[in-house]
Structures are given as C-alpha cells and as structure tokens.
Amino acid sequence: MKFSKSRFNLSWCGLLLCCWATLVISTLYTVQADTLPSASGSYADLGGGVIKDNATGLVWQQDTAPGTYTWQQAIEYCENLILGGYDDWRLPTIKELSTLVDSGVSLSSQNYNPTIDATFFPDTRPDFYWSLTAFAGNLVKAWTVDFFSGSDANPAALNCGD
Numbered sequence: 001m002k003f004s005k006s007r008f009n010l011s012w013c014g015l016l017l018c019c020w021a022t023l024v025i026s027t028l029y030t031v032q033a034d035t036l037p038s039a040s041g042s043y044a045d046l047g048g049g050v051i052k053d054n055a056t057g058l059v060w061q062q063d064t065a066p067g068t069y070t071w072q073q074a075i076e077y078c079e080n081l082i083l084g085g086y087d088d089w090r091l092p093t094i095k096e097l098s099t100l101v102d103s104g105v106s107l108s109s110q111n112y113n114p115t116i117d118a119t120f121f122p123d124t125r126p127d128f129y130w131s132l133t134a135f136a137g138n139l140v141k142a143w144t145v146d147f148f149s150g151s152d153a154n155p156a157a158l159n160c161g162d
Contacts, residue, residue, distance in 0.1 A: 014130040014144050016069055017121075018078035018089040019096055020050075020059040043120040048084030051120045056099055061089065063123040071142045074130040094133035094143040101150040115150035 042054040051060045065077055074091055081089040101115050114126040126148035135141035145151070 014069060014071070014074060014128045015125060016065045016074045016077065016091065016130045017097070017100075017124070018061040018065070018081050018083075019092040020086045020089050043117060045120065046084060050084035050086070053099065056096070058092070058096060058099070059084075059086065060100070060121075062121060064125060064129075069130065071130055075132065091130060091132040094131040094145070097129060097131045097145045101145060101147070103150055114147040116147055 044052045044054055045062075046052050046059065049062045051062045052058070053060065061081070061083055065074075069077060078089045078091045081087075083089065100117075100121070102117050103115065114121075114124045116124045118124070124147055128144040128146050131143045131145065133143045135143055
C-alpha cells in the first residue's frame with residue numbers, strides 16, 4: 001500500500017481504536033502515566049472483537065473503527081460503542097495508545113506494515129490514530145499515534161483541516 005502526500009497535510013481525519021479499563025486501572029494510569037509499560041506482546045484475545053493487554057490490563061477494540069473521524073466524533077464513537085459485552089468504552093490517552101506501538105516492526109520505504117502486533121490487531125492501518133489527550137500548547141489540537149512510524153509526536157487539528 002502506498003501513501004500519498006495528502007496523508008501529511010491538515011485535511012485528514014484520524015482513525016481510532018477504543019479502549020476499556022476498570023476504574024482502578026484507569027485511575028492508576030492517570031496518576032502514574034509515565035510508568036505505563038511499552039508494547040508487551042502479551043495479549044489475549046477475549047473474543048467478541050476485544051483484545052486484552054496483559055501487561056497494562058487495558059482492553060482494546062481489535063478492529064479499527066470504520067471511516068475517519070474528527071476528534072469529537074472519535075470520542076463520541078467510543079462512548080457509544082458496545083463491543084464484547086462492554087458498554088463503557090472510551091478513547092485512550094496518548095500514554096495508553098502508545099503502549100500498542102511495537103518497536104520491533106522494522107521500517108523501510110518498502111515496508112508499510114503498521115507498528116503494532118498484527119496477530120492481535122490485523123485491521124490496524126499504518127496511519128494516524130486519535131488519543132483523548134489534548135495538545136497543551138494549542139487547544140485546537142490533540143495527540144495522535146502514527147502506526148506507520150510508531151511516533152506519538154503528532155498533534156493534529158481536532159476538526160480535520162483547521
């Protein structure tokens with residue numbers, strides 16, 4: 001799959017994966033956000049389209065949500081998602097989303113595999129995915145993870161094109 005240069009301009013919207021965590025886990029990672037483990041490769045398929053990361057305790061939507069979204073649409077999609085018996089999904093924080101990056105995936109100009117464990121997340125595209133974390137320096141942007149490069153240094157316009 002080849003990417004056009006339009007992938008990098010401000011007219012794109014982000015893709016998304018939603019996550020679910022119990023209040024205890026969510027609170028723990030809010031307080032100790034810098035201590036989240038990196039991609040562990042220790043996942044469990046819970047069935048019903050959900051994957052559990054055994055290292056973080058987070059439960060993830062296995063497939064990429066259909067289409068592209070503004071940041072607010074991404075938040076609403078996750079809040080309204082019912083999947084795998086869970087009805088309290090949310091958009092992950094930048095720290096949480098970054099834990100899915102698999103730095104073991106080699107990058108080259110010919111390699112368009114996403115930097116994620118494709119065994120458990122086969123539908124993930126090598127592209128930008130929204131996080132819940134707003135960009136502190138500019139309140140009309142939010143952080144994304146680029147699963148092409150594995151980078152989380154990509155603040156994007158909330159309304160796609162702003």
